[in-house]
Amino acid sequence: MPLPAIEITHLSTQFGKMVIHEDVNMTIQQQEIVAIIGGSGTGKSTILREIILLERPISGSIKVLGREVLGLSDRQAQWLRRECGMMFQNGALFSSLTVAENVAIPLQEHTQLSKTTIAELVAYKIALVGLPPTAGNKYPSQLSGGMIKRAAVARALALDPKILFLDEPTAGLDPVGADSLDDMILQLRELLGLTIVIVTHDLDTLWKVTDRIAVLADKKVLAVEPIRDLLKIDHAWLKEYFHGVRGRVTAYAHEPV
Numbered sequence: 480m481p482l483p484a485i486e487i488t489h490l491s492t493q494f495g496k497m498v499i500h501e502d503v504n505m506t507i508q509q510q511e512i513v514a515i516i517g518g519s520g521t522g523k524s525t526i527l528r529e530i531i532l533l534e535r536p537i538s539g540s541i542k543v544l545g546r547e548v549l550g551l552s553d554r555q556a557q558w559l560r561r562e563c564g565m566m567f568q569n570g571a572l573f574s575s576l577t578v579a580e581n582v583a584i585p586l587q588e589h590t591q592l593s594k595t596t597i598a599e600l601v602a603y604k605i606a607l608v609g610l611p612p613t614a615g616n617k618y619p620s621q622l623s624g625g626m627i628k629r630a631a632v633a634r635a636l637a638l639d640p641k642i643l644f645l646d647e648p649t650a651g652l653d654p655v656g657a658d659s660l661d662d663m664i665l666q667l668r669e670l671l672g673l674t675i676v677i678v679t680h681d682l683d684t685l686w687k688v689t690d691r692i693a694v695l696a697d698k699k700v701l702a703v704e705p706i707r708d709l710l711k712i713d714h715a716w717l718k719e720y721f722h723g724v725r726g727r728v729t730a731y732a733h734e735p736v
């Protein structure tokens with residue numbers, strides 16, 4: 480049995496007096512696509528940030544590919560930054576740099592590769608996310624919302640991570656753009672064997688791309704189950720989420736009865 484990609488145990492998070500997570504437990508297997516859902520402010524993005532050490536929990540354990548990350552020094556954390564690529568909400572690209580320059584940054588910072596090799600790798604990553612070669616010379620302000628997300632994914636993939644985190648990948652996109660981004664997520668898993676963890680509110684994404692969904696509620700992970708099993712759970716927030724009008728319409732679109 481391969482090591483889990485991510486194993487979170489007894490994780491607690493607090494900002495000042497505000498308790499966000501209390502004994503959160505969750506395991507994600509390699510090559511799984513798992514979404515994290517929950518109401519606003521339940522700490523979905525915080526979990527992603529904690530896994531890559533941008534935020535510190537007050538207690539608990541986070542193992543990435545079998546290795547505890549919470550005690551890693553800055554130098555040891557280099558390993559983690561290679562294994563984990565992150566697409567932040569809204570892309571977080573540097574607006575004064577072109578797409579190609581943005582994608583090149585991790586390669587310049589973390590490798591000794593020549594300029595020519597970096598340029599070749601950048602072109603490959605740009606193609607991998609379905610952007611045309613001409614996108615490389617454009618600035619973020621010249622791109623559509625969907626292209627910005629793809630460029631941010633290309634940058635997240637620069638160092639060939641095994642795990643990709645996507646924070647609200649389809650937010651702000653029109654339905655066609657969102658659907659094609661969902662396709663890209665599935666293709667990346669198939670092509671690269673990635674483990675993908677997505678924070679999303681997008682019901683279509685949940686139906687189309689996830690293997691399992693982790694539900695954050697009451698400061699804990701309520702369940703990590705395939706969507707069909709979540710529909711059966713008797714919990715107020717889940718019922719509202721999946722059995723409200725939007726939830727029912729989306730379910731019907733994906734699984735008409």
Ligand SMILES: Nc1ncnc2c1ncn2[C@@H]1O[C@H](COP(=O)(O)OP(=O)(O)OP(=O)(O)O)[C@@H](O)[C@H]1O
Pocket residue numbers: 494499517518519520521522523524525526
């Ligand atoms: N560094 C921080 N310092 C203080 N409070 C923080 C910090 N980071 C997050 N928070 C707070 O913790 C809570 C959880 O934030 P987080 O962004 O993880 O929620 P979320 O579930 O992703 O929410 P949303 O769906 O609205 O994006 C929020 O109340 C947020 O304001």
